[in-house]
Amino acid sequence: MDRNSAYEEIEAEFNALEKQLADPELLADRDGYAAVARRYKELEAKAARIRELRGHREDIEAANEMLAEADADERELLEAEIEEAAAASDGLTAELAELMAPKDPNDGKNVIVEIKGAEGGEEANLFARDLFDMYQAFAGQNRWEVEMMSAQNSDMGGYTDVVFMLRGEEVWRKMKFEGGPHRVQRVPVTESQGRVHTSSATVAVLPEAEEVEVQIDEKDLQVDVYRSSGPGGQSVNTTDSAVRITHKPTGMVVSMQDEKSQLQNRNKAMAVLRARLLQAEQQRRQDELSERRRGQVGGGGRSEKIRTYNFKENRVSDHRIGLTLYKLDRILAGDMDQVVAALAEAERQENLAGS
Numbered sequence: 499m500d501r502n503s504a505y506e507e508i509e510a511e512f513n514a515l516e517k518q519l520a521d522p523e524l525l526a527d528r529d530g531y532a533a534v535a536r537r538y539k540e541l542e543a544k545a546a547r548i549r550e551l552r553g554h555r556e557d558i559e560a561a562n563e564m565l566a567e568a569d570a571d572e573r574e575l576l577e578a579e580i581e582e583a584a585a586a587s588d589g590l591t592a593e594l595a596e597l598m599a600p601k602d603p604n605d606g607k608n609v610i611v612e613i614k615g616a617e618g619g620e621e622a623n624l625f626a627r628d629l630f631d632m633y634q635a636f637a638g639q640n641r642w643e644v645e646m647m648s649a650q651n652s653d654m655g656g657y658t659d660v661v662f663m664l665r666g667e668e669v670w671r672k673m674k675f676e677g678g679p680h681r682v683q684r685v686p687v688t689e690s691q692g693r694v695h696t697s698s699a700t701v702a703v704l705p706e707a708e709e710v711e712v713q714i715d716e717k718d719l720q721v722d723v724y725r726s727s728g729p730g731g732q733s734v735n736t737t738d739s740a741v742r743i744t745h746k747p748t749g750m751v752v753s754m755q756d757e758k759s760q761l762q763n764r765n766k767a768m769a770v771l772r773a774r775l776l777q778a779e780q781q782r783r784q785d786e787l788s789e790r791r792r793g794q795v796g797g798g799g800r801s802e803k804i805r806t807y808n809f810k811e812n813r814v815s816d817h818r819i820g821l822t823l824y825k826l827d828r829i830l831a832g833d834m835d836q837v838v839a840a841l842a843e844a845e846r847q848e849n850l851a852g853s
């Protein structure tokens with residue numbers, strides 16, 4: 499469908515919705531009225547700009563018709579009018595392209611973040627903690643709520659695995675770019691010769707899934723309970739409060755043990771499982787549309803990375819968009835806005851090109 503046909507369809511639908519909203523029968527249908535009003539609101543900005551655009555195009559057409567019979571002074575005025583209307587038309591066309599670009603279905607959702615130490619032994623686990631601290635600081639700057647869901651501490655104070663929830667405004671919009679392997683280059687605390695090592699940690703960012711979005715049949719679940727354990731495997735709980743849930747159709751396994759209540763651990767495990775299943779389904783749909791889409795985490799190898807953190811040079815490089823910033827210290831302290839804004843702009847341009 500060409501652009502003008504798309505504009506005509508939007509206007510026709512908007513006008514029809516406007517008539518529906520004035521219908522007394524619809525006013526009596528609470529749910530029906532809400533649905534029509536919601537769709538009307540979605541189209542309102544597009545319809546307004548389409549009308550403005552049509553007005554400018556009509557002005558250009560009328561001015562062009564008058565040019566043939568105009569004298570020198572009139573021609574100058576008409577040409578200026580055409581130029582002004584053409585510039586306004588170009589601006590409105592760009593606005594409409596952005597408004598009509600596909601929207602992210604996860605906008606407005608909270609997120610579950612999973613960070614795991616990958617390649618590099620204990621240094622990778624320490625880096626996983628650094629990433630957690632970075633996101634926690636970023637959450638503080640955005641006034642998001644951070645809820646710890648589970649954490650497996652490593653021997654030197656890092657994380658082999660940490661899972662947490664972020665709640666607040668624009669959480670998904672700002673955090674969705676963080677999913678993937680992150681690489682660090684620095685001298686580890688375990689290195690006596692002062693040599694720079696390369697390690698990695700993986701980050702998965704999952705949109706929180708509501709129960710209505712992901713239907714899970716209890717028959718598909720294997721639920722095991724056991725006693726919580728701390729570092730070294732020592733028991734930290736005298737009751738079987740830890741929960742391990744296996745989703746048999748996919749083989750996904752989620753374990754939770756941080757809460758003292760078995761029910762709380764189960765609820766948290768189910769939240770993570772729903773998020774993973776939602777992400778898997780969305781990824782499957784994306785893969786059907788484009789072969790080039792890849793999963794977030796990959797193998798976690800040092801050569802597979804979305805971003806590199808180089809401590810010696812105080813440098814952060816995002817390899818997806820070729821962005822390099824020499825303020826690693828500030829970014830690790832949560833000052834991530836410049837990175838997020840650049841990634842969001844790259845996504846916006848890609849969406850505009852695709853639409």
